[in-house]
Amino acid sequence: MSNVIECNNLTHYYGKKMVYENLNIHVREGSILGLLGKNGAGKTTTINILNGFLQPRSGECLIYGENSQHLSPATKARIGFLIEGHIQYSFMNIHQVEKFYSGFYPNWKPAPYWELMSKLKVAPNQKISTMSCGQRSQVALGLILAQDPDLLILDDFSMGLDPGYRRLFIDYLREYAKSESKTIFTTSHIIQDMERLIDDVLIMDYNRVLAQCPVNEFMSTFKQFLFEAEKDLSDLKKEKFVVNLEKVKNKIELYTYESEDFVKNFLDEKGIAYKNFTQVKMGLEDAFIGLTGKY
Amino acid sequence: MWKSVIYKEWLKVRWFLIGFTALGIFGVGYIFLKVQHDFAFMEAKNYWYNSLFKGLQYFGYLKFLPLAGALAIGVAQYFPETINKRIKLTFHLPLKENKVLMMMHTFGTCSLLAAYLLIFAVFFGFSKIFFASEMVNGAVISVFPWFLAGLTSYFIIALVVLEPIWKYRIFYSLIGGFFVTIYLKSAVTAGYGPANPILFVLTACLSIALIFSAYRFRKGEM
Numbered sequence: 176m177s178n179v180i181e182c183n184n185l186t187h188y189y190g191k192k193m194v195y196e197n198l199n200i201h202v203r204e205g206s207i208l209g210l211l212g213k214n215g216a217g218k219t220t221t222i223n224i225l226n227g228f229l230q231p232r233s234g235e236c237l238i239y240g241e242n243s244q245h246l247s248p249a250t251k252a253r254i255g256f257l258i259e260g261h262i263q264y265s266f267m268n269i270h271q272v273e274k275f276y277s278g279f280y281p282n283w284k285p286a287p288y289w290e291l292m293s294k295l296k297v298a299p300n301q302k303i304s305t306m307s308c309g310q311r312s313q314v315a316l317g318l319i320l321a322q323d324p325d326l327l328i329l330d331d332f333s334m335g336l337d338p339g340y341r342r343l344f345i346d347y348l349r350e351y352a353k354s355e356s357k358t359i360f361t362t363s364h365i366i367q368d369m370e371r372l373i374d375d376v377l378i379m380d381y382n383r384v385l386a387q388c389p390v391n392e393f394m395s396t397f398k399q400f401l402f403e404a405e406k407d408l409s410d411l412k413k414e415k416f417v418v419n420l421e422k423v424k425n426k427i428e429l430y431t432y433e434s435e436d437f438v439k440n441f442l443d444e445k446g447i448a449y450k451n452f453t454q455v456k457m458g459l460e461d462a463f464i465g466l467t468g469k470y
Numbered sequence: 471m472w473k474s475v476i477y478k479e480w481l482k483v484r485w486f487l488i489g490f491t492a493l494g495i496f497g498v499g500y501i502f503l504k505v506q507h508d509f510a511f512m513e514a515k516n517y518w519y520n521s522l523f524k525g526l527q528y529f530g531y532l533k534f535l536p537l538a539g540a541l542a543i544g545v546a547q548y549f550p551e552t553i554n555k556r557i558k559l560t561f562h563l564p565l566k567e568n569k570v571l572m573m574m575h576t577f578g579t580c581s582l583l584a585a586y587l588l589i590f591a592v593f594f595g596f597s598k599i600f601f602a603s604e605m606v607n608g609a610v611i612s613v614f615p616w617f618l619a620g621l622t623s624y625f626i627i628a629l630v631v632l633e634p635i636w637k638y639r640i641f642y643s644l645i646g647g648f649f650v651t652i653y654l655k656s657a658v659t660a661g662y663g664p665a666n667p668i669l670f671v672l673t674a675c676l677s678i679a680l681i682f683s684a685y686r687f688r689k690g691e692m
Contacts (some may be wrong), residue, residue, distance in 0.1 A: 227567075228558055229690030252564035262554045266481060278474030279563050 179204050179326050179358045180225065185234035187220055194220050195382050197234070202375070207352055207359040209373035209390070211366060211463055216379045218362040219259065222330045225360070226256055238326065252280060255324035259331045261315040265304035269297065269314060273321070280322050288317035291347070309340035316344055320351060327352070329361040333368050341365065345372050366460040376459070380467050390459065397462050400429045400438055402452040416441070419465055428455075430465035471565060472573065479547060479577040486546040487581050490539040494589035501531050502596040509600070521605060527659055528601075529609045532593065536620025537650070539585055544627030547578045548680075552631055557687065571684050575628060579677070582624055586617050608660035615662045618673050619653035625676040626650070632683035634691045 180202035187194045194217040202208045212218050223229035225236050227244050236243040241250050264272055269292050277283040291313050297306060303314060312332070319327060327348075333341050349372050352359050363369055369376070369390075376393050378386040386393055397418070403425050411429070412420050416437065419430040427449075431438060435454055442449055457465065505528050508517050520526035551557040560574070561567045593613070597606040626646035633639045653669055662669075 223690060226558065226562065228561070228688055230688075248564040248566060251562060254562070256558075256562045258554070258556075258558055260554060262556055262559065264478065264550075264556065264559065265553075266550055267478075271477075271481060275474050275478050278477070279471055279565075 177204050178202060180236065180238055180360060182221075182224075182236040183234055185221075185224065185231050185236065187217070187224070187229070187231045193382055195379070195384075198379075198384060200236075200377060200384075200387070202358060202360050204358055205356045206374045207349070207361070207372055208375040208377055209369040210360065210362045210377045210379065211369065212362075212379035213381075213467055214364075216381055218379065219330060221379075222259075222328060222362065225328055226254075252322075253325040255319035255322050255327040257315055257319060257327070257329040257332055260334055261308065261312040261332075263303050263311065263315050263318070266302060268300050268302055269295075270299060272303065272314065272318065276318055276322065282323050284321050284323050287320035287351075291317035291320070294343075308335035309337060312336055312340055312344055316347060320347075323355075325357060327357060327359045327361070329359065329363075331362050331364060333363045333365040341368055348372065366463050367458065370459040378463060378466055385466050394457070394459065394462060396432050397457075397466065398431055398433075398435075399455040399457050399461065399465050400431070400435065400452065401455050402427055402429070402449040404442075404447060404449045406447055408447065414441070419468055421468075428465070471563075475570065475573045476577055479574055479581075482550055483543050483546045483578065483581060486542045487585060490542050491585040491588055494535055494539065494585060495592050497531060497535055498589060498593045498596065501528060501593070502600065504528075505596075505600050514600075518601070518605070521601070521659070525658060527609075527612065529593070529597075529613055532613050533616050533654065535589070536586060536617045537623050537654075540582060540620040540622075540624035541627065543578060543582050543585075544624045545631065547574070548628050548631040557632065557684075561684075561688065567684065567688060568681055571680065572678070575677075575680060578624065578628070579621070582621065586620065590617065605659075611660040611663045611666065612657070614666050615653040615669050618666075618669050619650050622653065622673045622676055623650055625673070625679055628680035629676075629683050632680055632687060634683070634687045638686075 178201040180200065182198060182200040185198040185200070186196045198221075200221070210218050210221060220229060224231050225238065225243050227246055230244060238246060239250050239253065241247060246254075264275070267275065273285060273288055277285065295306075295310050295313055297310060303311060306314070312335075332344060332348075336344065345368055348359070351357065359372075361369075361372070373390050376386060376388065376390045377384065386397070404427055405425055408420065408422065408427055411417050416431050416433045417429060418432065421428040429438065435452075439452065455461075505517070517526070521528065551560060560570055563570055565573075590613070594606070594610065597609055601609070623646070626642065626649070630639050630642045630646065633642060
């Protein structure tokens with residue numbers, strides 16, 4: 176399966192502050208990739224580079240084989256773009272905005288847009304600027320669905336949405352992407368949402384990529400072990416197999432890609448006494464925090 | 471695609487354009503009501519004498535009108551694009567970025583020119599009723615740089631509003647403001663005659679200045 180997005184050796188700085196160096200990302204055709212990272216890890220920077228709104232210091236991103244800084248109109252027509260905050264032309268109403276966009280896309284499909292609009296309780300002439308954040312999100316999503324792009328780039332789609340609208344957004348999006356074999360590159364700061372949506376996960380921390388793999392693979396290989404130990408185990412953080420270690424009183428949370436037997440053998444070999452050793456079942460959010468740390 | 475771009479720009483500027491055009495026509499109407507009033511009270515021959523030899527310029531009220539229109543239409547057209555960096559939506563349309571920008575700009579320029587033309591036509595028509603051709607020609611030469619000042623301001627507003635960094639916006643505004651005053655110096659009737667072709671060329675050169683701000687935005691300046 177070919178890659179729709181390929182970022183090679185991407186490096187960017189804001190002034191002297193490094194965002195990342197030699198970052199490599201690829202998104203498989205037909206997959207839904209979620210880019211996760213703490214605030215300031217470089218999620219929006221990456222989205223901006225992908226859309227040609229930011230020139231990286233070095234490296235390049237290719238979308239359908241074209242440099243993202245110089246996308247041709249034909250390639251841009253294949254990309255649906257959701258700006259953080261569901262930004263749209265707020266001086267228009269839902270009829271005007273549909274009429275405007277339909278003139279640009281020969282394959283415009285108004286039916287999914289109007290299906291979503293029928294769920295909104297908005298007056299026909301109500302300006303987008305007077306709509307709630309949830310209603311605006313449906314307008315933005317409806318427009319992308321009507322555009323019928325091959326690739327959707329969504330910047331923090333869950334921002335400002337209540338749980339109902341988030342669920343509606345995700346369910347529509349996943350159903351659409353899977354039935355039509357669309358590729359999605361998305362960020363969101365609400366990780367539970369990602370769990371329902373994505374196939375692949377890319378986790379970024381400041382300056383580096385911590386994980387990039389199918390989300391099922393990540394969730395089955397990345398583990399949290401909880402045990403009690405009296406001894407100071409802060410040195411354990413230096414061990415290669417320990418991804419992260421959090422300690423609250425005598426309770427230790429150890430995050431690793433290794434197996435339970437491996438960790439137990441290690442503790443035994445080092446003569447570290449422990450009790451109540453258990454593997455904790457994690458959700459994606461727990462795994463994300465385990466990987467990146469709580470702060 | 472032209473149709474869609476025109477539609478969006480029209481939605482943004484329509485009330486400002488209609489309002490400005492109406493204001494301009496009323497302004498011209500006011501000028502000639504005053505001329506008629508002054509003709510009645512001081513007699514036409516004295517009014518003409520003052521116009522020809524004493525520097526009276528009946529059209530003086532027009533001086534800042536094109537500037538006001540440019541300000542209204544420029545801000546109405548470009549400011550909404552900068553709220554929440556909405557210009558990203560425009561640049562993401564399936565067109566070359568500079569092309570879509572110049573389509574918007576062409577619409578704005580043509581709208582402004584249409585309003586100017588209408589206002590000027592009313593002004594010219596009434597002038598012909600009250601004054602001799604030689605005096606009307608002098609008035610036309612005098613008001614021409616004022617309309618050019620309006621167009622120039624519109625181009626500078628586009629440059630300023632689309633610029634992503636505030637300190638550069640202020641810098642461009644100061645330089646632009648100084649530049650526009652060149653078109654608006656006090657002069658005897660028809661005094662700008664020799665300068666008008668040069669001012670026209672300067673205005674034409676500034677017409678694509680907004681591409682620089684758009685380039686800086688796409689480069690990621692912030």
